[in-house]
Amino acid sequence: MKPASFDYYSPASADEAVALLQKFEDDGVDAKIVAGGQSLMPMLAMRVARPEALIDLRRAVGLDHIGENNGVIAVGAMASKSAAEESPLIRAKQPLFHAATRLVGHRQIRNRGSVGGSFAHADPASEYPAVALVLGMEMKVLGPSGPRLIPADEFFVTYMTTSMESTEILTEVRMPALPAGTGWAIQEFARRNGDLALAGVALTLPVAGGKCGDVRIAAFGVNATAVRLTIAEEALRGQPADQTSFARAAAAGAQALEEPMTCLHASAEYRRHLVQTLTARCLAEAAGRSGH
Ligand SMILES: Cc1cc2nc3c(=O)[nH]c(=O)nc-3n(C[C@H](O)[C@H](O)[C@H](O)COP(=O)(O)OP(=O)(O)OC[C@H]3O[C@@H](n4cnc5c(N)ncnc54)[C@H](O)[C@@H]3O)c2cc1C
Numbered sequence: 001m002k003p004a005s006f007d008y009y010s011p012a013s014a015d016e017a018v019a020l021l022q023k024f025e026d027d028g029v030d031a032k033i034v035a036g037g038q039s040l041m042p043m044l045a046m047r048v049a050r051p052e053a054l055i056d057l058r059r060a061v062g063l064d065h066i067g068e069n070n071g072v073i074a075v076g077a078m079a080s081k082s083a084a085e086e087s088p089l090i091r092a093k094q095p096l097f098h099a100a101t102r103l104v105g106h107r108q109i110r111n112r113g114s115v116g117g118s119f120a121h122a123d124p125a126s127e128y129p130a131v132a133l134v135l136g137m138e139m140k141v142l143g144p145s146g147p148r149l150i151p152a153d154e155f156f157v158t159y160m161t162t163s164m165e166s167t168e169i170l171t172e173v174r175m176p177a178l179p180a181g182t183g184w185a186i187q188e189f190a191r192r193n194g195d196l197a198l199a200g201v202a203l204t205l206p207v208a209g210g211k212c213g214d215v216r217i218a219a220f221g222v223n224a225t226a227v228r229l230t231i232a233e234e235a236l237r238g239q240p241a242d243q244t245s246f247a248r249a250a251a252a253g254a255q256a257l258e259e260p261m262t263c264l265h266a267s268a269e270y271r272r273h274l275v276q277t278l279t280a281r282c283l284a285e286a287a288g289r290s291g292h
Pocket of ligand 1: 032033034035036037038039040041057077078103104105106109112113114115116117118120121123125126127128168169170171194195196197
Protein backbone atom coordinates (compact mmCIF):
# COMPACT_ATOMS: atom_id res chain seq x y z
CA MET A 1 0.00 0.00 0.00
CA LYS A 2 0.96 3.62 -0.38
CA PRO A 3 0.50 6.39 2.21
CA ALA A 4 -2.53 8.66 1.98
CA SER A 5 -1.57 12.07 0.63
CA PHE A 6 -0.05 14.64 2.99
CA ASP A 7 1.58 18.06 2.83
CA TYR A 8 5.32 18.01 3.43
CA TYR A 9 7.30 20.59 5.44
CA SER A 10 11.03 20.76 5.96
CA PRO A 11 11.82 23.38 8.64
CA ALA A 12 15.38 24.66 9.03
CA SER A 13 15.31 24.77 12.84
CA ALA A 14 13.63 23.22 15.88
CA ASP A 15 11.90 26.57 16.56
CA GLU A 16 10.44 26.56 13.05
CA ALA A 17 9.19 22.99 13.54
CA VAL A 18 7.47 23.97 16.80
CA ALA A 19 5.91 27.03 15.14
CA LEU A 20 4.50 24.76 12.42
CA LEU A 21 3.09 22.34 15.04
CA GLN A 22 1.44 25.28 16.83
CA LYS A 23 -0.04 26.64 13.58
CA PHE A 24 -1.47 23.23 12.62
CA GLU A 25 -2.84 22.74 16.13
CA ASP A 26 -4.61 26.13 15.91
CA ASP A 27 -5.98 25.28 12.43
CA GLY A 28 -7.17 21.82 13.49
CA VAL A 29 -4.78 20.09 11.04
CA ASP A 30 -3.43 16.67 12.05
CA ALA A 31 0.37 17.09 11.76
CA LYS A 32 3.17 14.68 12.63
CA ILE A 33 6.92 14.96 13.04
CA VAL A 34 9.00 12.60 10.91
CA ALA A 35 12.63 11.89 11.88
CA GLY A 36 14.27 8.75 10.43
CA GLY A 37 10.90 7.40 9.26
CA GLN A 38 11.76 3.84 10.31
CA SER A 39 8.61 3.46 12.38
CA LEU A 40 6.40 6.20 10.94
CA MET A 41 6.78 5.40 7.24
CA PRO A 42 5.56 1.78 7.57
CA MET A 43 2.62 3.12 9.62
CA LEU A 44 1.80 5.59 6.83
CA ALA A 45 2.20 2.91 4.18
CA MET A 46 -0.22 0.64 6.05
CA ARG A 47 -2.46 3.66 6.69
CA VAL A 48 -2.38 3.04 10.43
CA ALA A 49 -1.46 6.75 10.59
CA ARG A 50 -2.89 9.31 8.13
CA PRO A 51 -1.53 12.75 9.11
CA GLU A 52 -2.49 15.65 6.87
CA ALA A 53 0.94 17.26 7.28
CA LEU A 54 4.42 15.82 7.85
CA ILE A 55 7.13 17.97 9.44
CA ASP A 56 10.52 16.51 8.56
CA LEU A 57 13.29 17.28 11.09
CA ARG A 58 16.17 16.17 8.88
CA ARG A 59 17.10 19.69 7.78
CA ALA A 60 16.60 21.27 11.21
CA VAL A 61 20.06 22.32 12.37
CA GLY A 62 21.51 21.70 15.83
CA LEU A 63 19.69 18.48 16.64
CA ASP A 64 22.34 15.85 15.92
CA HIS A 65 25.08 16.62 18.47
CA ILE A 66 26.68 14.08 20.83
CA GLY A 67 28.70 15.59 23.67
CA GLU A 68 29.43 15.76 27.39
CA ASN A 69 29.09 18.57 29.89
CA ASN A 70 29.91 18.13 33.60
CA GLY A 71 29.54 14.34 33.49
CA VAL A 72 26.23 14.50 31.62
CA ILE A 73 26.17 13.01 28.13
CA ALA A 74 23.76 14.76 25.76
CA VAL A 75 22.56 13.26 22.49
CA GLY A 76 20.61 15.36 20.00
CA ALA A 77 17.26 13.84 19.02
CA MET A 78 18.27 13.69 15.34
CA ALA A 79 21.61 11.94 15.93
CA SER A 80 21.30 8.60 14.16
CA LYS A 81 21.53 5.40 16.13
CA SER A 82 24.62 4.55 14.08
CA ALA A 83 26.24 7.81 15.22
CA ALA A 84 25.52 6.85 18.84
CA GLU A 85 26.86 3.36 18.20
CA GLU A 86 30.07 4.74 16.72
CA SER A 87 30.56 7.49 19.32
CA PRO A 88 33.77 6.86 21.33
CA LEU A 89 32.27 9.02 24.12
CA ILE A 90 29.16 6.88 24.50
CA ARG A 91 31.09 3.62 24.18
CA ALA A 92 33.56 4.69 26.90
CA LYS A 93 31.29 6.54 29.32
CA GLN A 94 27.85 5.01 28.94
CA PRO A 95 28.34 1.43 27.77
CA LEU A 96 24.76 0.42 28.67
CA PHE A 97 23.31 2.97 26.23
CA HIS A 98 25.89 1.87 23.67
CA ALA A 99 24.96 -1.80 24.04
CA ALA A 100 21.24 -0.99 23.86
CA THR A 101 21.79 0.94 20.63
CA ARG A 102 23.48 -2.06 19.03
CA LEU A 103 20.41 -4.19 19.81
CA VAL A 104 18.06 -1.91 17.84
CA GLY A 105 16.97 -3.50 14.56
CA HIS A 106 19.54 -3.91 11.79
CA ARG A 107 22.39 -1.69 10.68
CA GLN A 108 20.29 -0.10 7.93
CA ILE A 109 17.60 0.84 10.46
CA ARG A 110 20.19 2.32 12.82
CA ASN A 111 21.66 4.35 9.93
CA ARG A 112 18.31 6.01 9.20
CA GLY A 113 16.55 5.84 12.58
CA SER A 114 17.18 8.69 15.00
CA VAL A 115 17.91 8.32 18.71
CA GLY A 116 15.07 10.73 19.55
CA GLY A 117 12.63 8.86 17.31
CA SER A 118 12.76 5.78 19.50
CA PHE A 119 12.11 7.83 22.65
CA ALA A 120 9.22 9.73 21.03
CA HIS A 121 7.76 6.54 19.53
CA ALA A 122 7.76 4.87 22.98
CA ASP A 123 7.37 1.31 21.69
CA PRO A 124 7.05 -0.97 24.75
CA ALA A 125 9.46 -3.45 23.15
CA SER A 126 12.13 -0.81 22.50
CA GLU A 127 15.39 -1.00 24.44
CA TYR A 128 15.78 2.77 25.02
CA PRO A 129 12.85 3.41 27.41
CA ALA A 130 14.10 0.67 29.76
CA VAL A 131 17.64 2.05 29.64
CA ALA A 132 16.24 5.55 30.27
CA LEU A 133 14.50 4.33 33.45
CA VAL A 134 17.61 2.50 34.66
CA LEU A 135 19.93 5.46 34.03
CA GLY A 136 17.48 8.12 35.26
CA MET A 137 17.73 9.90 31.91
CA GLU A 138 16.11 13.25 31.13
CA MET A 139 14.39 14.30 27.91
CA LYS A 140 14.71 17.88 26.71
CA VAL A 141 11.67 18.99 24.76
CA LEU A 142 10.87 22.26 23.02
CA GLY A 143 7.41 23.77 22.81
CA PRO A 144 5.84 27.17 22.06
CA SER A 145 6.69 28.40 25.57
CA GLY A 146 10.31 27.23 25.41
CA PRO A 147 12.34 24.18 26.47
CA ARG A 148 11.70 21.90 29.46
CA LEU A 149 13.27 18.76 30.90
CA ILE A 150 11.17 15.65 31.59
CA PRO A 151 12.57 12.82 33.75
CA ALA A 152 12.31 9.37 32.14
CA ASP A 153 9.83 8.10 34.74
CA GLU A 154 7.43 10.89 33.72
CA PHE A 155 8.15 10.77 29.99
CA PHE A 156 6.89 7.28 29.10
CA VAL A 157 3.19 7.16 29.91
CA THR A 158 1.82 4.02 28.26
CA TYR A 159 1.79 2.15 24.94
CA MET A 160 3.41 4.47 22.35
CA THR A 161 2.47 7.50 24.43
CA THR A 162 4.75 10.06 26.03
CA SER A 163 4.03 13.10 28.19
CA MET A 164 5.11 15.47 25.39
CA GLU A 165 2.41 17.93 24.31
CA SER A 166 1.21 17.79 20.70
CA THR A 167 2.99 21.10 20.03
CA GLU A 168 6.32 19.94 21.51
CA ILE A 169 9.26 18.15 19.91
CA LEU A 170 12.03 16.16 21.56
CA THR A 171 15.36 17.91 21.03
CA GLU A 172 17.84 16.03 23.23
CA VAL A 173 18.22 13.11 25.63
CA ARG A 174 20.56 13.34 28.62
CA MET A 175 22.20 10.61 30.64
CA PRO A 176 24.85 10.40 33.36
CA ALA A 177 28.19 8.73 32.70
CA LEU A 178 28.39 5.29 34.31
CA PRO A 179 30.08 5.56 37.75
CA ALA A 180 33.20 3.45 38.37
CA GLY A 181 32.48 0.12 40.10
CA THR A 182 29.03 -0.13 38.53
CA GLY A 183 28.29 -3.18 36.43
CA TRP A 184 25.68 -3.10 33.67
CA ALA A 185 23.95 -5.47 31.31
CA ILE A 186 21.18 -5.62 28.75
CA GLN A 187 19.81 -8.85 27.33
CA GLU A 188 16.71 -9.59 25.29
CA PHE A 189 14.96 -12.44 23.60
CA ALA A 190 13.67 -11.97 20.04
CA ARG A 191 12.54 -14.56 17.55
CA ARG A 192 15.09 -13.34 14.97
CA ASN A 193 18.16 -11.16 15.20
CA GLY A 194 17.02 -7.54 14.68
CA ASP A 195 13.38 -8.12 15.63
CA LEU A 196 11.78 -6.15 18.44
CA ALA A 197 12.19 -8.15 21.67
CA LEU A 198 9.51 -10.42 23.12
CA ALA A 199 11.05 -9.46 26.45
CA GLY A 200 14.25 -7.86 27.65
CA VAL A 201 15.99 -6.61 30.76
CA ALA A 202 18.45 -3.76 31.34
CA LEU A 203 20.17 -3.01 34.63
CA THR A 204 23.00 -1.34 36.50
CA LEU A 205 24.59 -3.01 39.53
CA PRO A 206 27.00 -1.12 41.79
CA VAL A 207 29.02 -3.51 43.96
CA ALA A 208 31.13 -2.48 46.98
CA GLY A 209 32.75 -4.88 49.43
CA GLY A 210 31.00 -7.79 47.72
CA LYS A 211 27.54 -6.31 48.43
CA CYS A 212 24.97 -4.93 45.99
CA GLY A 213 24.38 -1.19 46.15
CA ASP A 214 21.59 0.83 44.53
CA VAL A 215 20.62 -1.66 41.81
CA ARG A 216 18.30 -0.41 39.05
CA ILE A 217 16.49 -2.91 36.85
CA ALA A 218 13.90 -2.40 34.08
CA ALA A 219 12.09 -4.85 31.82
CA PHE A 220 10.84 -4.10 28.29
CA GLY A 221 8.51 -5.86 25.87
CA VAL A 222 6.40 -7.04 28.78
CA ASN A 223 3.91 -4.30 29.70
CA ALA A 224 2.48 -1.25 27.90
CA THR A 225 5.69 0.60 28.70
CA ALA A 226 9.06 -0.33 30.20
CA VAL A 227 8.80 -1.05 33.94
CA ARG A 228 11.20 -0.93 36.87
CA LEU A 229 11.52 -4.22 38.78
CA THR A 230 11.51 -2.47 42.16
CA ILE A 231 10.83 -5.66 44.13
CA ALA A 232 13.97 -7.24 42.67
CA GLU A 233 15.95 -4.05 43.31
CA GLU A 234 14.91 -3.99 46.98
CA ALA A 235 15.65 -7.70 47.36
CA LEU A 236 19.23 -7.10 46.24
CA ARG A 237 20.17 -3.93 48.12
CA GLY A 238 22.83 -4.73 50.73
CA GLN A 239 22.85 -8.43 49.81
CA PRO A 240 25.92 -10.40 48.67
CA ALA A 241 26.49 -10.07 44.93
CA ASP A 242 26.24 -13.80 44.31
CA GLN A 243 24.16 -16.29 42.35
CA THR A 244 21.85 -17.05 45.29
CA SER A 245 20.84 -13.40 45.72
CA PHE A 246 20.54 -12.95 41.95
CA ALA A 247 18.25 -15.98 41.52
CA ARG A 248 16.04 -14.94 44.45
CA ALA A 249 15.71 -11.35 43.26
CA ALA A 250 15.05 -12.37 39.64
CA ALA A 251 12.23 -14.70 40.75
CA ALA A 252 10.69 -12.03 43.02
CA GLY A 253 10.91 -9.37 40.30
CA ALA A 254 9.32 -11.54 37.63
CA GLN A 255 6.58 -12.71 39.99
CA ALA A 256 5.66 -9.12 40.83
CA LEU A 257 5.15 -8.10 37.17
CA GLU A 258 1.61 -6.88 36.61
CA GLU A 259 -0.23 -8.71 33.82
CA PRO A 260 2.48 -9.21 31.18
CA MET A 261 1.25 -8.83 27.58
CA THR A 262 0.02 -11.83 25.62
CA CYS A 263 0.44 -12.03 21.85
CA LEU A 264 0.66 -14.61 19.09
CA HIS A 265 4.34 -15.23 19.84
CA ALA A 266 4.45 -15.24 23.64
CA SER A 267 1.99 -15.80 26.47
CA ALA A 268 2.03 -13.72 29.66
CA GLU A 269 3.61 -16.62 31.57
CA TYR A 270 6.31 -17.09 28.94
CA ARG A 271 7.17 -13.39 29.17
CA ARG A 272 7.32 -13.67 32.97
CA HIS A 273 9.67 -16.64 32.59
CA LEU A 274 11.87 -14.67 30.15
CA VAL A 275 12.12 -11.74 32.56
CA GLN A 276 13.20 -14.03 35.40
CA THR A 277 15.84 -15.79 33.29
CA LEU A 278 17.15 -12.60 31.67
CA THR A 279 17.30 -10.73 35.00
CA ALA A 280 19.39 -13.50 36.61
CA ARG A 281 21.70 -13.61 33.58
CA CYS A 282 22.04 -9.81 33.45
CA LEU A 283 22.88 -9.64 37.18
CA ALA A 284 25.64 -12.23 36.77
CA GLU A 285 27.01 -10.42 33.70
CA ALA A 286 26.87 -7.04 35.45
CA ALA A 287 28.59 -8.39 38.57
CA GLY A 288 31.49 -9.46 36.35
CA ARG A 289 31.69 -5.99 34.82
CA SER A 290 31.59 -4.28 38.22
CA GLY A 291 35.00 -5.77 38.96
CA HIS A 292 33.47 -7.93 41.70
C1 LIG B 1 12.58 -4.18 10.94
C2 LIG B 1 12.63 -3.18 12.08
C3 LIG B 1 13.18 -3.57 13.28
C4 LIG B 1 13.21 -2.70 14.36
N1 LIG B 1 13.76 -3.12 15.53
C5 LIG B 1 13.79 -2.29 16.58
C6 LIG B 1 14.34 -2.69 17.83
O1 LIG B 1 14.82 -3.82 17.99
N2 LIG B 1 14.32 -1.79 18.85
C7 LIG B 1 13.79 -0.52 18.70
O2 LIG B 1 13.80 0.25 19.64
N3 LIG B 1 13.29 -0.11 17.53
C8 LIG B 1 13.27 -0.95 16.48
N4 LIG B 1 12.74 -0.51 15.30
C9 LIG B 1 12.23 0.90 15.18
C10 LIG B 1 13.38 1.83 14.79
O3 LIG B 1 14.35 1.82 15.79
C11 LIG B 1 12.95 3.30 14.55
O4 LIG B 1 14.09 3.91 14.09
C12 LIG B 1 12.50 4.08 15.75
O5 LIG B 1 11.42 3.48 16.37
C13 LIG B 1 11.99 5.46 15.37
O6 LIG B 1 13.02 6.31 14.98
P1 LIG B 1 12.86 7.19 13.66
O7 LIG B 1 13.89 8.27 13.71
O8 LIG B 1 12.84 6.32 12.47
O9 LIG B 1 11.43 7.89 13.92
P2 LIG B 1 10.18 8.04 12.95
O10 LIG B 1 9.76 6.74 12.41
O11 LIG B 1 10.44 9.14 11.97
O12 LIG B 1 9.10 8.58 14.01
C14 LIG B 1 8.57 7.71 14.98
C15 LIG B 1 7.57 8.48 15.85
O13 LIG B 1 8.24 9.40 16.69
C16 LIG B 1 7.84 10.74 16.42
N5 LIG B 1 9.07 11.55 16.48
C17 LIG B 1 10.26 11.23 15.92
N6 LIG B 1 11.19 12.14 16.28
C18 LIG B 1 10.56 13.04 17.07
C19 LIG B 1 11.01 14.20 17.76
N7 LIG B 1 12.29 14.62 17.73
N8 LIG B 1 10.10 14.89 18.50
C20 LIG B 1 8.80 14.47 18.57
N9 LIG B 1 8.33 13.37 17.96
C21 LIG B 1 9.21 12.67 17.21
C22 LIG B 1 7.16 10.71 15.05
O14 LIG B 1 6.18 11.71 14.93
C23 LIG B 1 6.56 9.31 15.06
O15 LIG B 1 5.34 9.33 15.74
C24 LIG B 1 12.71 -1.37 14.21
C25 LIG B 1 12.18 -0.96 12.98
C26 LIG B 1 12.13 -1.84 11.92
C27 LIG B 1 11.56 -1.36 10.62
